[in-house]
Amino acid sequence: MSFLANPVIALFLSMALGYFIGRLRVGPIQLGGICGTLLVALALGQFGVRVSSDLKETAFALFIYALGFSAGPQFFANIRGGWRYGIFSVIEVICALLLVAAAIVIFHLDIGTASGLFAGSATESAVVGTASEAISHLSLPQAAIEELQGNIATAYSLTYLFGLIGIVVFVTQIAPLILGIDLKQEAQALARKLGSPEDVGDQPEGLPLLVGRAFCAGSVAGQTVGDVERSRNWSIAIEGVHRGSDVVEALPELVVEPRDILFIRGRRNAVISVRDLFGDEVPVPDGASITLVSRDVVLSRKEVFGRQIRDLRRLASPELHRGVFVSNVRRLGQQIPALSGAVLQQGDVLTLYGPEKAVERAAIELGNPLPATHKTDFTYLGIGIVVGLLIGHLSLELGAMRLTLGSGGGALISGLVFGWLNMRNPSRGGFPLPAAEFAKDIGLAAFIAAIGLEAGPHAIKLIMQYGLILPILGLLVSVVPAAVSLYVGSRLVKVDPPILLGIIAGQHCSTPTISTLVSQAGSSIPVIGYTVTYAISNVLLPLMGPIIVGVAAALAP
Incomplete structure (x- = not known):
């Protein structure tokens, strides 16, 4: 088994086995390739294999830039005119932060474990990267920083599955019961409302x-x-x-x-x-x-x-x-x-x-x-990432606090702007959707695998320390913001139920949830709400990485 000590082999083996495990399905629940990769990497990490930090940072920069590039046009559009739905992304962030802060005080979570709890319960893998980077800037010994970063990965893996199960079951099963609706009938009624006699009927969507x-x-x-x-x-x-x-x-x-x-x-x-x-x-x-x-x-x-x-x-x-x-x-x-x-x-x-x-x-x-070409403009891509990394180096001193976006936050902001510019002129800066999706997938998978391999030796210690506490917390931090949004959307904002359920799936950035929701509704109507909150949450949640690290540093014992 000595070949597993080779970091390149360990990296790609983690992705291969992880994505295989991630495809396994139990009902509507799938772990997904990223969580599967992390689990395999944590196991292989027990052999002491390490991946270069430069590779890890490069992979994350590629992922986070591609994420911003894809979301840019809709993000700016929704910031200007989508406040009615965008408020639900704010609910997600505030509720999750408050719940994690309470968990830090009650269960004495360390900075890394708290950050992993936030990332896993929100099923937002990008937070692992932004929080890890924020921890690297703390005034701590290198060994302590590595242990905290390892705790992020372990806590994320322990809470992700329960956060995923919680949001899928709540949105697709519990929420329709609370609202007292038949999801398929509501979606059909809304389709007739949004359409006209000429384009809406009872024929299957296929x-x-x-x-x-x-x-x-x-x-x-x-x-x-x-x-x-x-x-x-x-x-x-x-x-x-x-x-x-x-x-x-x-x-x-x-x-x-x-x-x-x-x-x-x-x-x-x-x-x-x-x-x-x-x-x-x-x-x-x-x-x-x-x-x-x-x-x-x-x-x-x-x-x-x-x-x-x-x-x-x-x-x-x-x-x-x-x-x-x-x-x-x-x-x-x-x-x-x-x-x-x-x-x-x-x-x-x-x-x-x-x-x-x-x-x-x-x-x-x-x-x-859209131009007919499907080639990526690597000049535009490279300049965009460099600009983002330079933005991430900027900092602001407020008393004893040093505020910075970090390379992850900078690359995200740069991606948003360059994606918006590309939308204005698609003939330049080409980054076709399939290429952007591949960049996101390979960048995040390589980064998560590197994190897991590095965290392997610390995983058993954290599991023994917290036991079932983290999975239960992951379930609560996942479901409570969704329940608050359900109340606000149905009672205060008065959003149509199929769109409201799509909004809640989007505020959680949960693709499995919207896929299950569309299947149960027999219609793509819920996607109308999903895309608005997905665009905003995909930006807000990663930016919370440094925030949750700061909160945990202030509250942790």
Whole structure:
């Protein structure tokens, strides 16, 4: 087993076995790859293997910068206009800090254990990094610092599982019972409220949102193409007219003749609802297909921030929006329902679908079309991380206290700003979503593995010292902020239940919770609330690392 003393082998073995363990599922509960990696690393750490601190810091800087870069556009948008939902992220932070502070006083937790309790119960792995860095700046012997950093990893691993179980079970099982709702029925009702008769129905979400059909002219003969589309509030588009042996361009002023065959495209329910308006449905004639394209565009036009999707047609002229549909909306990598009543935010990625020229015109009007390249701009990436590390070296002296963001906080802030700048001009600073996700995953996994390997020798001592106290505390610190948010959201702020449950999952940055919630709701409606608090909590929680270290240093015996 001497090969396990090789730090490179131990690092990658921790990730390999950790992610395998993390995939194991018990009901809706999965440990996830990061917690699995930490558990394996703690075990391998018993062999005394150590990983270079430079590698650990590099991995964390890459992770935290990529985290900020991905969240940047939505974070700034939600700070300006999402306070109604953003308050729940503040509730999460305040409640967790107060509960951990109480635990420090009652159970005499040391600085590292308190920080690990905060990180694990909030299931926010980034706190492990920011708190570890803050501890490294304490005026303590190096051996004491390493022991406290090891306690962070051990406490995190002991509380993460119970924090995860607590938030998943509370949000998906207990909260609906407290509210007295059927989650699936509530989600369907809210979808009808946010949508319209033309785009909301009882069909499963898996069916295509946009469809095309061919109909005989029927009762619309004698009307112009523009009049027919306007009568249906532009929920359908006549994309071509088969007349005789030719396909005629469907200009708005074109008058429909009785023998014409019309090519109709639109939202599924809109097309179904207009069948009686036309004549018989017929197969699309050979050679009469219309070329359609999809384009992704980053929403950056200020006039449409906070507007509903249906408002896009009201704000644009018919010549601009004719035949163009929003087929998909992506926010922070999550798909949200492209219903007509869905509210748009700065940085949303809209997928436009329709004839090529019309889509290109609409994309330019709405924002910045995403470039076709999927390559990362390493110049932009490198400069961004360097700027973040330099910001992290800045400090402010307040009496005997030295306040600093540290390299983790600096890289996070830099990532937020550079991500926002990239949203403004996607042609520069490319960091495609899959690349950013990989950077986050590999950076955090390598950092957590290094922490676990280093903490291994201290793990048994901490487990023997606290026993079941830490898992129980992890459960409480996870569930209590969620319960407070449930009360505030349902009684005071009056948020619709499916969105409120998504908000609570987001304030906890819990991807397993939102995945289970969406499955139980049979709809992606809860994601609307999730993305707002997820963006804000993903920034606030990591920044709490130095805060919890300061609180613990002041309260710890």
